[in-house]
Structures are given as C-alpha cells and as structure tokens.
Amino acid sequence: xxxxxxxxxxxxxxxxxxxPFLIASCxxxxxxxxxxxxWATRQFLQGKRCLVGCQGFTALSRVMFKxxxxxxxxxxxxxxYNKTTKEILQRGGTGAIFGYTGENPGGVxxxxxxxxxxxxxxxxxxxxxxxxxxxxxxxxxxxVPLIRxxxxxxxxxxxxxxxxxxxxxxxxxxxxxxxxxxQFTSAEFKAQLLERYPKGTPLYEQQLLGxxxxxxxxxxxxxxxxxxLAPTLDFGDVYxxxxxxxxxxDATVFLVRNxxxxxxxxxxTSGKVGDEIHMYEMLADKYHPAGVxxxxxxxxxxxxxxxxxxxxxxxxxxxxxxxxxxxYANKRTGMYMRFAKRVKEGFYIDRRIFRDVEEQLRFTQYLxxxxxxxxxxxxxxxxxxxxxxxxDEADALAVSFECKGGNFYDDIVSRIA
Numbered sequence: 001x002x003x004x005x006x007x008x009x010x011x012x013x014x015x016x017x018x019x020p021f022l023i024a025s026c027x028x029x030x031x032x033x034x035x036x037x038x039w040a041t042r043q044f045l046q047g048k049r050c051l052v053g054c055q056g057f058t059a060l061s062r063v064m065f066k067x068x069x070x071x072x073x074x075x076x077x078x079x080x081y082n083k084t085t086k087e088i089l090q091r092g093g094t095g096a097i098f099g100y101t102g103e104n105p106g107g108v109x110x111x112x113x114x115x116x117x118x119x120x121x122x123x124x125x126x127x128x129x130x131x132x133x134x135x136x137x138x139x140x141x142x143x144v145p146l147i148r149x150x151x152x153x154x155x156x157x158x159x160x161x162x163x164x165x166x167x168x169x170x171x172x173x174x175x176x177x178x179x180x181x182x183q184f185t186s187a188e189f190k191a192q193l194l195e196r197y198p199k200g201t202p203l204y205e206q207q208l209l210g211x212x213x214x215x216x217x218x219x220x221x222x223x224x225x226x227x228x229l230a231p232t233l234d235f236g237d238v239y240x241x242x243x244x245x246x247x248x249x250d251a252t253v254f255l256v257r258n259x260x261x262x263x264x265x266x267x268x269t270s271g272k273v274g275d276e277i278h279m280y281e282m283l284a285d286k287y288h289p290a291g292v293x294x295x296x297x298x299x300x301x302x303x304x305x306x307x308x309x310x311x312x313x314x315x316x317x318x319x320x321x322x323x324x325x326x327x328y329a330n331k332r333t334g335m336y337m338r339f340a341k342r343v344k345e346g347f348y349i350d351r352r353i354f355r356d357v358e359e360q361l362r363f364t365q366y367l368x369x370x371x372x373x374x375x376x377x378x379x380x381x382x383x384x385x386x387x388x389x390x391x392d393e394a395d396a397l398a399v400s401f402e403c404k405g406g407n408f409y410d411d412i413v414s415r416i417a
Contacts, residue, residue: 007184009177010035016175017042023122023167024150026177026210028193028372029185032150033120037067039148040118044068044088044095045077048115051133055102055124060086064120065099105129113139116146123151127162152368153206167212179208196327196374207368219365221340221376227358231260231348237290238263240283241400243392244300245271252276255396256287261348262357263287265393273303280307291403293317295395313404319395329375332398336364336376339398360391 006014009026013035016022026032043050052068054060065086072079078091086099098114100107102125114136119129130149137145151163167174179185179193197203203219205211236259243253251267266283268276283289289312294301296316308314323334343349351358363385369375382391 006035007031007177007182009175009181012175013039013177018146019173020144021147021170021173022149023170023174024148024177024210025153025167025174025212026150027179027206027208028152029179029189030177030182030210031184032152032177033063033067036118036120036148036150037064037071040097040116041068041071041075043116043146044072044090044097045075047090047094049094049096049098049113051098051100051108051111051114051117051136053100053102053105053117053119053125053129053133055121057101057103059121060099060101068097100129100133102126102129105132108133108136111136113141114145115142116148118148118150120150121152122149123153123163130162153210153212164212176210178210203366203368203374219367220362221336221364221366222343222361226340226344227351228343228346228348231346235260238287239400239403240280240287240289240292241396241398241403242280242292242294242301242304243396243399244295244297244303245392250390250392252279253392253396254279254283255393255400256283256289257397257400259347261350262354262397265354265357265396267392276303277307280304280311284310291315293399293402295319295399315402315404317399317402327374329369329371329373332395333366333374333376335398335402336394337366337374339401342401354393357393357397360386360394364391364394 007030009024010031013022013024013032017039024032024036040050040052052060052064054064065088068088069081072088080089080091081087082089088097090096098108098111105126105128109132114133117133117137119125119133122130134145134147137147149163149166153164180190193208194204197207206219238256238258241255241257243255245252245268251269254266254268256263256265264283264287266279268279291313292311293315294304294311294317296302297319301316304311317331317335319330319332319335321331323329323331325334328334328337339347349357360382363382365377366374367377379391383389
C-alpha cells in the first residue's frame with residue numbers, strides 16, 4: 001500500500017521499520033494498530049516468525065488479527081490460519097505469526113526462533129507480556145531481533161508502570177501519533193474528541209497526543225489552583241448528600257450544603273439504623289433541605305426506607321450504574337466530574353475546616369479505561385493513599401450534586417435531553 005495513504009505518524013513508523021526497537025505512544029484513532037499490522041505482515045512475507053500480542057483475546061481476534069488478515073487478503077497472499085490457536089502460517093514459506101495475550105503471557109513460553117514481536121496496547125498489559133515475549137527472540141536464524149510496542153498511554157495504572165518507565169528512559173526510541181493528525185477521520189469525529197478531551201487538560205495530552213504524563217497526580221480531578229479562595233455564589237437552596245456505610249463498614253456521612261459552600265458534615269459510626277435516622281431527622285429539622293441524594297450502591301440505603309416519604313425530592317444513586325453522560329464509565333465518575341466542575345465555577349470548600357474532604361479529593365484521580373471512557377481510579381487505591389480510610393466525606397459531597405431541584409444536575413439533564 002502506498003505511503004501516501006498513511007498519516008504522518010504511520011509514515012515515520014514505516015521509515016524506521018528496521019530499527020531494532022521502537023515504541024509508538026499514540027492518541028486514540030491515530031492509526032497505530034493499522035501500521036502495526038502492516039509491519040507484522042512485512043515480517044511474515046520476509047519468511048520471519050513473529051509474535052503478535054494484545055491485552056486480551058477479544059482485542060487480538062477482532063482488532064489486530066482482523067487487520068493482518070485483511071492485509072493478507074488485499075495482497076492475495078496464500079496462508080493457513082488456525083483460528084483457535086491464533087497462528088498464521090505462510091504456504092510454501094517459513095513466515096509465521098503467533099498470537100498471544102496479556103491475559104496469558106506465559107503462552108509464549110517454549111517458542112524459539114522468533115525474529116520479531118509486536119505488542120499492541122502495551123501499557124495495558126503486564127510487564128511479563130513484554131519480557132517473556134522478548135525472551136523468545138533468539139535462535140540460530142535470528143540475527144537482529146525486532147521489537148515494536150504500540151499503545152495509547154495508561155498513565156496512572158501502577159501495575160503497568162513498567163511501560164511508562166520504558167518510554168521515559170528511551171526517548172530516542174519513541175515516536176508519537178496524534179489523533180488530530182489522522183486525515184482519514186472526519187472533522188466531526190475530531191470535534192467530538194476535543195469536546196471529550198478539552199485542549200490544555202491532561203487527558204488531551206494523553207488521549208489525543210499520546211504523551212506520557214510527567215506526574216501520577218496529573219489526572220487529579222481538582223488541583224490546588226482550582227479551589228476558589230472565597231465563596232462567591234448566592235446561597236440558594238440547601239441540599240443533603242448521604243454516603244452510606246457498606247454492611248457496617250466505614251461510616252454513614254451526612255453532608256449539608258447550599259449552592260455556595262459546605263455547611264455541615266456529620267458522621268454516624270455505630271452502624272445502627274436508628275442512629276442514622278435520628279441524625280437525618282436532626283439535620284432535616286435544622287436545615288429543611290430542598291433535595292436529598294443518598295448512596296444506594298448495593299442497596300445500602302434500605303435502612304432509610306421507613307422515612308423515605310419525609311426525604312424531599314429523594315434521589316437514590318447507585319455509584320456503579322450507567323451515568324447520564326455516556327463519556328463517563330459509571331455514575332460515581334460522572335457525579336465527581338460534575339462536582340469538580342462546580343468547584344472550578346466557584347463552589348467553595350473551606351479546606352481549613354473540611355480538611356478531610358480536601359485530602360480525599362487530593363487522591364481522587366481519573367483515567368481513561370480500555371473502552372475509551374473516563375473513569376475514577378478504584379476506591380481501594382484511594383483508600384491506600386489515605387492509609388486505610390475511606391473517602392466518605394468526598395462521596396457525600398459529590399452525591400449531593402445529584403439532587404434534583406434547580407441545580408447543576410438538572411442543567412445536565414436538560415442539556416442532554
């Protein structure tokens with residue numbers, strides 16, 4: 001295929017096709033899988049034995065191997081394909097492609113006389129998927145082994161920090177592919193990407209330009225500069241968010257706020273439903289909230305069933321449910337990202353009084369999952385940073401912004417509708 005049909009990144013990748021080691025760190029839809037498939041096919045046609053890996057079996061079957069088979073069909077090459085073992089053998093020649101996955105990196109053990117390897121979405125694979133495959137590049141017929149690692153960056157996941165370190169320690173071996181340079185995607189598609197990943201944000205650098213971020217904290221939902229120095233909004237109505245303890249674990253947290261700032265936070269640690277109901281009624285009598293949003297993940301809100309009729313504009317929120325904004329992986333991510341936007345617009349958190357909230361938000365970060373959706377890092381990772389404590393106050397604050405009644409949540413609903 002003529003290189004005139006390739007993006008600038010793909011042309012650079014092909015120009016360096018014989019480099020012993022090359023890393024392609026790319027934005028989404030930059031064409032990395034396509035050019036990787038052409039490179040693997042070239043090894044095959046030269047009679048070489050090539051390992052081709054992906055993060056999982058589905059990606060290997062439906063993405064990378066589909067690309068390779070399409071190219072072989074385009075070139076009218078004769079081959080034998082074992083769909084079960086993911087092996088492509090050249091008819092009348094020595095070329096071979098062996099598929100493997102990050103889910104089963106040990107599947108390559110025992111292979112030898114491998115001349116080249118390609119690992120797609122490398123940053124989402126464990127280090128063994130790279131090391132064990134690279135160890136196969138040996139044998140009497142192997143002169144200069146060739147290695148290609150392709151990926152969109154996964155900057156936070158510490159399990160895969162090996163790839164981030166590899167990129168930072170080998171800058172001369174890295175090329176970058178931008179989603180915005182792909183002339184074969186439409187202007188509408190690029191506009192959608194820019195809406196999802198606004199220019200100047202860490203996600204823009206990561207997901208569109210393919211850059212490895214310099215700090216694990218680059219994807220924190222709120223930075224110090226984002227917090228208003230003083231409340232600036234009108235008071236507005238009062239709302240309450242309730243983060244329920246899970247089966248007696250942690251605490252049930254009641255947070256009362258208005259449109260301007262946090263008013264009060266109270267906890268119940270006894271695990272007794274009666275104590276929790278008493279706390280709600282005390283705060284409701286004191287503040288008369290216009291709306292209440294409660295964490296109902298796993299049915300934890302059932303202890304309040306007897307007083308639901310006294311909870312105005314009640315919204316039950318399942319943190320793991322699908323969010324109203326489809327770019328977010330789940331409801332918990334959506335409510336945190338909406339809340340962070342309100343802080344940047346002026347919602348005030350007195351970090352001297354509500355230090356726990358500020359600390360919990362400091363370790364609340366987001367990433368882009370393999371499905372291309374924005375997701376908060378797992379709560380267990382936040383708890384580890386908090387030395388075992390759960391971010392209950394932050395959860396109560398975030399869920400309070402899911403309340404109905406003329407607030408930001410209603411604005412989102414009307415905009416999407």
